[in-house]
């Protein structure tokens with residue numbers, strides 16, 4: 001991890017248009033080095049679009065992005081550069097090949113090879129085992145590095161993907177709706193993984209349209225409504241109930257206080 005910076009990422013006056021659709025407007029936000037942000041907003045608010053810009057999936061239509069306090073050149077920013085600069089994202093299902101065994105899955109696209117150019121199976125297995133134990137806390141429960149990904153529960157899969165992102169030295173891990181379709185018990189697991197992200201000194205942007213599962217673990221909430229940031233609140237000054245009420249106002253179509 002690189003340590004000499006203040007913000008994992010900062011966006012200045014970012015906009016995104018898809019044809020005539022203005023998906024994002026006037027986006028100004030920053031994520032601190034060891035900050036856990038809960039990014040909230042209704043369906044269609046622009047949450048996924050925002051993180052796709054952060055992770056180099058596509059460029060903004062306007063604005064500036066700073067990674068670890070350094071301004072990046074947007075025209076050659078992409079997913080690979082995002083990885084290189086410590087930004088990782090965990091996609092819902094696609095990130096984990098179902099039929100693969102776990103240790104192979106850890107190293108997709110980033111194989112460790114020996115001097116002869118062959119994949120170093122022993123080393124990869126050992127690293128995978130260590131990630132499972134140290135970072136994710138898998139113990140026993142019949143799952144080993146040789147188990148198939150399909151044997152894991154949804155929450156465990158999130159854990160593996162998060163562990164992988166941490167192993168590859170990400171400073172900022174972005175989770176887009178990681179608890180969709182998970183049971184309550186599984187949601188707890190994902191929350192526990194996010195606690196680990198914080199303990200390890202990293203930052204996280206946790207996207208959700210459900211505040212219940214992000215409230216506990218976030219330091220700050222950023223609320224998106226129809227492409228604009230309409231709130232940024234520190235958690236220590238906010239009750240869950242207050243946040244809930246605030247979000248409901250937007251869900252009911254409030255616009256600058258003029259509508260009912």
Ligand SMILES: Nc1ncnc2c1ncn2[C@@H]1O[C@H](COP(=O)(O)OP(=O)(O)O)[C@@H](O)[C@H]1O
Nearest residue numbers: 018021023041042043044045046047048049050
């Ligand atoms: N690739 C795209 N092409 C056209 N419109 C898009 C595209 N991606 C998102 N949008 C539009 O941008 C808006 C925000 O979408 P999205 O970022 O997916 O919201 P959220 O993740 O908050 O549900 C929506 O109106 C959506 O239809």
Ligand SMILES: [Mg+2]
Nearest residue numbers: 047048049176
């Ligand atoms: Mg989305």
